[in-house]
Amino acid sequence: MDNSVNSPNSLVSVRNLSFSRGNKKIFNNISLDFERGKITAIMGPSGTGKTTLLKLIGGQLIPEQGSITVDGQNVHKLRRAELYTLRKRMGMLFQSGALLTDMSVFDNVAFPLREHTSLTESMIRTLVLMKLQAVGLRGARNLMPNELSGGMARRIALARAIALDPMMILYDEPFTGQDPISLGALVHLIKSLNNTLGLTSIIVSHDVRETSAIADYIYLISEGRCVDHGTPSQIQKSASEWVQQFMTGAADGPVHFHYPAKDYADDLLSSGKRY
Amino acid sequence: MQHTSTQDTLVGLFVASGIVGLFFLALQVSNLSSFVEQDSYTIIASFENSGGLKVKSPVSAAGVKIGQVSAINFDPKTYQSVVKMSIYSQYNTLPDDTTASIFTAGLLGEQYVNLDPGGSDEYFKNNGKIEITQSAIILEKAIGQFLFKSAEEKK
Amino acid sequence: MIELLQYLGKTTRVGFTKLGRGTYFLLQTISGIASVLLRPRLLINQMYSIGVLSFLIIIISGLFVGMVLGLQGYYILSDFGAEETLGVMVAASLVRELGPVVSALLFAGRAGSALTAEIGLMKATEQLSGMEMMAVDPIKRIITPRFLAGLLSMPLLAALFSTVGILGGDMVGIGLLGVDEGAYWSQMQAKLDFQDDIINGVIKSIVFGFVTTWIALFEGYDAIPTSEGVSRATTRTVVNSAFSILGLDFILTALMFGDN
Numbered sequence: 001m002d003n004s005v006n007s008p009n010s011l012v013s014v015r016n017l018s019f020s021r022g023n024k025k026i027f028n029n030i031s032l033d034f035e036r037g038k039i040t041a042i043m044g045p046s047g048t049g050k051t052t053l054l055k056l057i058g059g060q061l062i063p064e065q066g067s068i069t070v071d072g073q074n075v076h077k078l079r080r081a082e083l084y085t086l087r088k089r090m091g092m093l094f095q096s097g098a099l100l101t102d103m104s105v106f107d108n109v110a111f112p113l114r115e116h117t118s119l120t121e122s123m124i125r126t127l128v129l130m131k132l133q134a135v136g137l138r139g140a141r142n143l144m145p146n147e148l149s150g151g152m153a154r155r156i157a158l159a160r161a162i163a164l165d166p167m168m169i170l171y172d173e174p175f176t177g178q179d180p181i182s183l184g185a186l187v188h189l190i191k192s193l194n195n196t197l198g199l200t201s202i203i204v205s206h207d208v209r210e211t212s213a214i215a216d217y218i219y220l221i222s223e224g225r226c227v228d229h230g231t232p233s234q235i236q237k238s239a240s241e242w243v244q245q246f247m248t249g250a251a252d253g254p255v256h257f258h259y260p261a262k263d264y265a266d267d268l269l270s271s272g273k274r275y
Numbered sequence: 276m277q278h279t280s281t282q283d284t285l286v287g288l289f290v291a292s293g294i295v296g297l298f299f300l301a302l303q304v305s306n307l308s309s310f311v312e313q314d315s316y317t318i319i320a321s322f323e324n325s326g327g328l329k330v331k332s333p334v335s336a337a338g339v340k341i342g343q344v345s346a347i348n349f350d351p352k353t354y355q356s357v358v359k360m361s362i363y364s365q366y367n368t369l370p371d372d373t374t375a376s377i378f379t380a381g382l383l384g385e386q387y388v389n390l391d392p393g394g395s396d397e398y399f400k401n402n403g404k405i406e407i408t409q410s411a412i413i414l415e416k417a418i419g420q421f422l423f424k425s426a427e428e429k430k
Numbered sequence: 431m432i433e434l435l436q437y438l439g440k441t442t443r444v445g446f447t448k449l450g451r452g453t454y455f456l457l458q459t460i461s462g463i464a465s466v467l468l469r470p471r472l473l474i475n476q477m478y479s480i481g482v483l484s485f486l487i488i489i490i491s492g493l494f495v496g497m498v499l500g501l502q503g504y505y506i507l508s509d510f511g512a513e514e515t516l517g518v519m520v521a522a523s524l525v526r527e528l529g530p531v532v533s534a535l536l537f538a539g540r541a542g543s544a545l546t547a548e549i550g551l552m553k554a555t556e557q558l559s560g561m562e563m564m565a566v567d568p569i570k571r572i573i574t575p576r577f578l579a580g581l582l583s584m585p586l587l588a589a590l591f592s593t594v595g596i597l598g599g600d601m602v603g604i605g606l607l608g609v610d611e612g613a614y615w616s617q618m619q620a621k622l623d624f625q626d627d628i629i630n631g632v633i634k635s636i637v638f639g640f641v642t643t644w645i646a647l648f649e650g651y652d653a654i655p656t657s658e659g660v661s662r663a664t665t666r667t668v669v670n671s672a673f674s675i676l677g678l679d680f681i682l683t684a685l686m687f688g689d690n
């Protein structure tokens with residue numbers, strides 16, 4: 001199956017990618033495109049390797065087959081220094097936020113600036129405060145990461161991800177485990193950052209409602225293959241039963257509620273045996 | 276995290292105390308001071324038997340340490356033990372008829388060279404040779420002799 | 431029987447791959463040394479959390495070990511009428527063995543386990559991964575400064591341990607049991623050799639510091655990134671460090687003090 005879109009405007013394109021972990025094939029010859037300036041979402045059930053895909057794009061994992069091109073550069077053919085240069089132009093928001101626990105919020109946001117630029121402390125201060133203002137947490141600059149709520153930690157991590165003004169941001173499950181208010185704040189933030197900074201965003205998520213609210217394009221992945229792709233409204237109208245079940249969250253459908261087992265009545269009657 | 280300057284101070288204190296510890300071990304605990312600081316000259320003595328004498332064993336005169344053994348060799352011609360001793364330069368007035376004997380500190384203690392100054396007006400120069408020596412007392416030999424003697428007396 | 435052989439084979443294979451990963455990790459760590467020396471602040475921070483925070487436990491343990499050596503040594507030596515050599519006994523056992531070994535064991539328990547837990551948690555909370563995505567090499571930024579700090583702290587801690595121990599022996603021997611002060615120190619100075627005893631002791635502590643810090647950092651870096659994985663890795667750090675310290679101590683002692 002070839003589902004490459006091959007848009008000339010794509011910033012990241014994944015071609016015929018295969019990757020497996022142990023004996024489990026996580027991606028089987030999959031092709032995806034991520035357009036510049038757009039929010040593209042990758043959705044699918046838990047355990048389909050969505051985070052793995054982000055790590056492949058970031059060059060932390062190496063694919064078995066296929067290629068990933070970011071801004072015209074094949075990520076896995078780059079030398080280490082070139083890969084690091086490319087990564088400076090990518091931001092990644094981890095599920096846990098991945099803030100450095102031994103530094104204050106301010107130092108965390110300043111971290112990439114201090115590591116990669118030789119700006120003076122006063123310039124760094126200005127930049128950090130601007131980034132913190134953008135996520136609405138300028139007042140929290142002196143807190144330590146363990147004093148932050150999950151939603152705040154994710155927003156700080158977002159401020160850190162945009163510290164070097166990247167061209168794109170990869171979001172790993174940004175909506176998981178958030179209360180409705182933080183959720184709203186994050187959804188709003190991702191959308192507005194994308195528009196105001198002209199970023200390209202890639203969101204990996206299984207939160208259907210929030211993701212389809214802001215995504216420009218959605219890929220649905222299951223069992224290593226791309227099941228469907230299109231704009232949120234196209235996906236919602238999909239004829240596939242599986243897609244319908246996933247999007248509406250029905251308990252039973254093509255994906256059964258019950259784990260495969262022998263007949264219920266037989267099982268109950270065959271007493272005395274353990275299995 | 277503590278304030279940066281406090282941290283600096285504490286790390287400085289830690290490193291300084293560690294270095295003081297190393298110096299203490301080098302200067303107060305071991306003999307670094309005794310063999311680094313002092314100039315010395317060599318005198319040589321040949322013994323019939325140097326017993327348990329070792330390199331770095333003390334050399335003393337009138338109970339005061341004035342140097343140490345620097346080398347012990349077997350002379351294949353005379354079949355004697357040739358002991359070189361480094362004597363600290365400040366003790367440069369040892370008469371050349373000084374005698375050397377190997378003694379044991381206490382009953383089971385370590386062996387050392389004792390120098391007994393004679394009456395000559397000439398002093399030892401570097402690589403001077405001691406003519407009169409007395410070997411180490413070998414305990415087994417001494418006991419053997421004692422038993423032999425007492426057995427003879429009983430006869 | 432077959433199962434046993436299979437188990438043995440598997441253990442060997444797993445052991446070798448781990449050793450390979452560990453060696454590779456060590457080489458990467460060492461390759462970062464120059465970049466850390468250009469940023470001494472990173473090193474100072476780690477000297478604080480590795481050296482300064484181990485200072486108190488080392489001092490107190492050293493004092494007590496020295497005092498116990500003073501007491502025990504006195505009881506044994508006085509049977510032979512050789513109390514004057516108490517200083518030699520206390521100092522030689524501390525400088526040659528107990529200083530490097532006990533302080534390394536304490537170091538593994540205090541600083542080593544903390545390092546493993548810290549690195550393991552950084553891995554589990556994706557901090558290392560996150561750093562990589564920020565184009566910062568976590569080995570150079572996180573691991574190498576800790577490695578250097580461990581390497582530098584260990585000999586200092588061991589020297590402090592021995593020093594405090596000798597003073598503790600002095601307190602008990604001279605202050606409490608009435609050994610002659612002059613004899614305590616002069617016998618010690620006459621018997622202990624700078625080269626053979628002090629330098630060899632320092633070499634031992636450098637080797638132990640190297641191995642302990644390496645094990646601690648690698649176990650953390652190689653830990654399964656879950657809370658259970660990290661806690662297991664922490665245990666392994668302490669156990670493996672202790673084995674390595676004692677095993678290496680035997681080898682080093684045989685090499686160093688073999689000829690006299």
